[in-house]
Amino acid sequence: MKNYILKRIVQMIPVLILVSIFSFMIIHLAPGDPINMYIRPDMTEEEIQIIREDLGLDGTIVEQYVAWLKNVLRGNFGNSVITHQPVADQIFNKLPSTLLLMGTSFVLSIIIAIPLGLVSGMKKNKLVDQVISIFSYIGISIPSFWFALMLIIVFSLNLHWFPTNGMRTIGVESVLDVVWHLVLPSIVLSIDNIAVFTRYIRSNTITQLEEEYVLTAKSKGVPKKRIMTGHVLKNCLLPIITIAGMNLASLVTGSFIIESVFGWPGMGTLGMSAINSRDYPMIMGFTMLSCLILIVGNLIADLLYSVADPRIKQGVKR
Amino acid sequence: MNNILEVKNLQVSYHTYAGEVKAVRGVDFSVSEGETLAIVGESGCGKTVSAKAVMGLIQTPGVIKEGSEINYGGKNLVAQPESEWEKYRGGECAMIFQDALAALNPTLSVGKQIAENLIIHRNCNKREAMEKAVELLEKVGIPEADKRVKQYPHEFSGGMRQRVMIAIALACNPKIIIADEPTTALDVTIQAQILELLKELQKELKTSIILITHDLGVVADMADQIAVMYSGKIIEKGSGRDIFYHPRHPYTWSLLNAVPRLDGDRKKNLVSIEGTPPDLLLELKGCPFVERCAHCMNICTRQAPPTFTFENEHRATCWLHHEKVQGEYPFETGGALCVEKA
Numbered sequence: 001m002k003n004y005i006l007k008r009i010v011q012m013i014p015v016l017i018l019v020s021i022f023s024f025m026i027i028h029l030a031p032g033d034p035i036n037m038y039i040r041p042d043m044t045e046e047e048i049q050i051i052r053e054d055l056g057l058d059g060t061i062v063e064q065y066v067a068w069l070k071n072v073l074r075g076n077f078g079n080s081v082i083t084h085q086p087v088a089d090q091i092f093n094k095l096p097s098t099l100l101l102m103g104t105s106f107v108l109s110i111i112i113a114i115p116l117g118l119v120s121g122m123k124k125n126k127l128v129d130q131v132i133s134i135f136s137y138i139g140i141s142i143p144s145f146w147f148a149l150m151l152i153i154v155f156s157l158n159l160h161w162f163p164t165n166g167m168r169t170i171g172v173e174s175v176l177d178v179v180w181h182l183v184l185p186s187i188v189l190s191i192d193n194i195a196v197f198t199r200y201i202r203s204n205t206i207t208q209l210e211e212e213y214v215l216t217a218k219s220k221g222v223p224k225k226r227i228m229t230g231h232v233l234k235n236c237l238l239p240i241i242t243i244a245g246m247n248l249a250s251l252v253t254g255s256f257i258i259e260s261v262f263g264w265p266g267m268g269t270l271g272m273s274a275i276n277s278r279d280y281p282m283i284m285g286f287t288m289l290s291c292l293i294l295i296v297g298n299l300i301a302d303l304l305y306s307v308a309d310p311r312i313k314q315g316v317k318r
Numbered sequence: 319m320n321n322i323l324e325v326k327n328l329q330v331s332y333h334t335y336a337g338e339v340k341a342v343r344g345v346d347f348s349v350s351e352g353e354t355l356a357i358v359g360e361s362g363c364g365k366t367v368s369a370k371a372v373m374g375l376i377q378t379p380g381v382i383k384e385g386s387e388i389n390y391g392g393k394n395l396v397a398q399p400e401s402e403w404e405k406y407r408g409g410e411c412a413m414i415f416q417d418a419l420a421a422l423n424p425t426l427s428v429g430k431q432i433a434e435n436l437i438i439h440r441n442c443n444k445r446e447a448m449e450k451a452v453e454l455l456e457k458v459g460i461p462e463a464d465k466r467v468k469q470y471p472h473e474f475s476g477g478m479r480q481r482v483m484i485a486i487a488l489a490c491n492p493k494i495i496i497a498d499e500p501t502t503a504l505d506v507t508i509q510a511q512i513l514e515l516l517k518e519l520q521k522e523l524k525t526s527i528i529l530i531t532h533d534l535g536v537v538a539d540m541a542d543q544i545a546v547m548y549s550g551k552i553i554e555k556g557s558g559r560d561i562f563y564h565p566r567h568p569y570t571w572s573l574l575n576a577v578p579r580l581d582g583d584r585k586k587n588l589v590s591i592e593g594t595p596p597d598l599l600l601e602l603k604g605c606p607f608v609e610r611c612a613h614c615m616n617i618c619t620r621q622a623p624p625t626f627t628f629e630n631e632h633r634a635t636c637w638l639h640h641e642k643v644q645g646e647y648p649f650e651t652g653g654a655l656c657v658e659k660a
Contacts, residue, residue: 211420212415212417212420212421213420213421213423213424215375215421216415216421216422216423216483216486217423217434218375219373219375219407219408219412219413219415220407220408220412220434220435220438220486221404221405221406221407221408221409221438221439222404222408222434222438223404226438230426230434231423231426234423234425234426235423235424308425309424309425310424310425310427310472311424
């Protein structure tokens with residue numbers, strides 16, 4: 001088990017390096033230049049060159065990459081070209097609020113999707129299933145920014161139940177206030193996840209119910225509900241773990257669109273503005289973090305598989 | 319003897335797009351305490367469906383048709399609600415499946431799967447149930463039961479898995495065990511061990527066994543009563559001795575002829591029954607075996623044969639036994655299948 005985890009961690013290194021090379025190349029290939037924020041029309045070529053050197057933007061792409069990599073290996077992700085603040089500091093400032101929003105919506109979606117999916121699969125093609133399926137399709141098809149705007153119009157502007165944007169009311173320091181701000185954005189973020197998860201769990205429930213062990217459980221006189229919770233659910237966990245692992249990255253990167261719509265001060269907004277102003281060190285820091293989390297998320301998912309299904313443990317041991 | 323289970327006129331149909339498939343067409347049998355009833359027949363003859371019906375495990379699109387009776391403990395179970403079935407299943411009547419690997423839940427330890435029975439039917443708490451599970455594993459001959467109880471099905475060999483299945487079935491001391499081809503997925507030496515185990519446990523616990531199989535060798539060894547099924551009907555039924563030494567239905571004759579013999583000519587091809595069973599979608603007018611029967615008569619194609627009863631409750635559903643049918647009794651059996659124990 002230990003060896004397996006170690007092996008997986010060593011395997012991460014080349015992946016991270018490749019990702020960094022590609023993303024470094026791509027952002028430098030994109031049109032635009034962070035230098036544009038600093039120059040005035042009346043500046044001379046020399047002055048511009050000085051600023052360029054100052055920001056570390058002179059030299060070829062390779063030189064710049066090597067310089068960046070050296071710094072990163074020392075644990076320094078550089079300073080933002082725009083705000084001159086350290087990249088790492090800024091990211092860790094925004095991280096908690098994103099974790100709060102994405103975590104809430106993720107937990108909410110899992111808690112709601114599991115029973116919906118199980119019921120839907122159990123009552124395949126019955127009325128309940130059809131109702132749940134229709135709502136899933138709607139959830140998957142609705143554009144989230146539109147849905148967010150509709151919620152704001154109805155619940156914030158017309159009914160005044162919830163605030164339109166932000167994470168807290170200025171001058172108010174209470175958990176309740178944060179929760180109040182959290183409601184609308186987490187609903188929007190959950191709707192899509194619930195719809196997708198429900199479909200996954202439904203199709204898995206249907207396959208699992210055809211397995212013979214369900215018949216055995218029935219022949220033991222196990223009531224139907226207990227068959228679902230005691231037998232089928234555990235066998236349905238594998239795909240849930242897979243999607244959860246893939247979703248782990250979004251816990252950290254946040255949602256660019258929804259955070260913008262609700263003015264949530266999180267990673268999404270940060271990433272958005274970094275990309276818009278071609279803030280290279282910031283974009284790289286952001287990319288590397290999400291890449292790392294994605295890989296770690298997959299590792300955790302793989303380890304959880306062996307917890308959910310003991311047959312996989314043997315493979316992990318070897 | 320007292321019959322503990324009586325099945326009367328059992329009819330099971332599957333409603334498919336092609337129409338109503340009548341898988342079981344009026345089957346009667348009964349089991350008394352400590353007795354083994356074997357139901358034999360080829361694939362698709364309805365033997366497994368009958369067993370599932372007795373367990374209440376028929377799932378849509380299948381239905382047990384009206385007029386069917388499954389009498390247990392003074393009640394006709396067919397008319398009972400699901401809650402009554404749940405008490406009966408596992409508690410009074412348990413089932414052993416053919417493929418133990420598929421039939422066991424891969425994500426639960428075998429101990430938990432055995433304990434579940436006890437928790438549901440005997441109101442045991444978890445600890446008592448796990449202790450009992452260890453005892454049961456010991457009883458079915460699994461060494462180091464206290465360690466094995468925590469292991470998962472994939473960590474057991476095929477024979478051991480089938481023993482676990484038996485332990486699950488035995489957990490609540492059921493009156494009846496239905497074994498659906500319990501040894502088909504196992505190799506021959508393990509088969510013998512499992513059958514031996516079943517016999518021992520039966521003797522000790524006085525359980526009745528309904529044994530579903532297509533293997534006449536297995537039947538010869540265990541069965542007190544044999545029912546031969548064909549196309550959803552029991553066409554011959556009698557004691558093991560009667561079926562092996564005095565079979566009265568041409569289908570039984572063919573089945574017995576098809577059993578390879580140790581003392582036979584090795585150069586000879588194995589005997590098989592020509593043709594295929596009739597499509598169960600169709601309404602059968604005459605005898606279902608008519609197209610494959612070497613002794614087919616005119617009447618067989620036109621009218622379903624009545625059931626004739628011989629001495630010792632031996633019954634056969636065939637026109638050959640009608641008083642108007644002349645001629646010699648056409649089947650001779652060497653009886654080598656059933657080894658007599660002196």
